[in-house]
Amino acid sequence: MSFKEFKNKKIIKILTNSFVLISIPFIIWMLFFDENSYLVHRKFDLEIKDLENTIHFYKNKIEEDKATIKKLEDSLQLERFAREKYLLKKENEDIYIIEFDTLKK
Incomplete structure (x- = not known):
């Protein structure tokens, strides 16, 4: 496994984390759409x-x-x-x- 593949897998692993999946829309909502x-x-x-x-x-x-x-x-x-x-x-x-x-x- 090359470094590039390892890096891509690590990024994908981070992005598919449930905390990140919930936090990103929450942050976007709070910055732009909330009252x-x-x-x-x-x-x-x-x-x-x-x-x-x-x-x-x-x-x-x-x-x-x-x-x-x-x-x-x-x-x-x-x-x-x-x-x-x-x-x-x-x-x-x-x-x-x-x-x-x-x-x-």
Whole structure:
């Protein structure tokens, strides 16, 4: 008996083992078809990562807004903010908005 025949017999013996015959379909089932499969877990992990990024974004926005609110406690800053963002004006005052054409012709 040559080494190649011995190796083929050994592989066949391993593959026909009842434990292997049951384990392989079980592993395939658990990885791809089960309700709690690897693919489902991977999708949930990506969703969790996306939600954590969203949380981080909104925490940064909250910090920026808190800084803006603290800055607006000063009446001069509040007036400046109202003029720039909402185009508010005082009585008997005219506002001119100047727009520059930045498009190349």
